[in-house]
Amino acid sequence: MKRILPYILSLTIAVLTLACTHTGGPDGKLYGRWHLIRIEAEGTDASTPTRNMYWAFQSNMIMMQQERGDHEFNTSYGIFRLDDDTLFLNFPEAKMPPLAESKLKRESILQVLRMTHSEMTLLYNPTPEVTITYYFRKW
Numbered sequence: 001m002k003r004i005l006p007y008i009l010s011l012t013i014a015v016l017t018l019a020c021t022h023t024g025g026p027d028g029k030l031y032g033r034w035h036l037i038r039i040e041a042e043g044t045d046a047s048t049p050t051r052n053m054y055w056a057f058q059s060n061m062i063m064m065q066q067e068r069g070d071h072e073f074n075t076s077y078g079i080f081r082l083d084d085d086t087l088f089l090n091f092p093e094a095k096m097p098p099l100a101e102s103k104l105k106r107e108s109i110l111q112v113l114r115m116t117h118s119e120m121t122l123l124y125n126p127t128p129e130v131t132i133t134y135y136f137r138k139w
Contacts, residue, residue: 031057032139033056035053037137039134040135041130041132055136060079063075078091078096088108091104110134111123
């Protein structure tokens with residue numbers, strides 16, 4: 001029994017190590033739930049959301065949620081890709097476009113101005129005349 005115990009222990013450690021998943025992707029700073037705390041807009045009527053809005057990133061999926069009331073949310077799902085300092089968002093389902101208050105199109109390209117483990121700032125130019133800046137805190 002003493003001879004087999006190290007093999008069982010090694011096998012257990014190997015299985016536990018292989019069972020762990022890492023969905024943080026290549027840049028783990030983006031992944032998780034972000035609280036949209038402020039929107040600044042030039043050339044449009046966009047303003048800070050009247051209710052709490054959250055963006056959550058995991059794997060290649062994005063989920064947008066906005067509070068409607070007591071524990072009720074409007075929710076939208078899409079896919080994203082982060083290349084260097086460019087965030088590509090795509091909401092392919094016709095029934096789930098980006099939330100209206102986000103002012104995003106179904107396919108949007110945002111520039112990452114700042115990203116730390118606790119804060120993120122994104123810049124969106126839907127037209128040459130319009131600039132929208134989103135300020136987030138990790139939630």
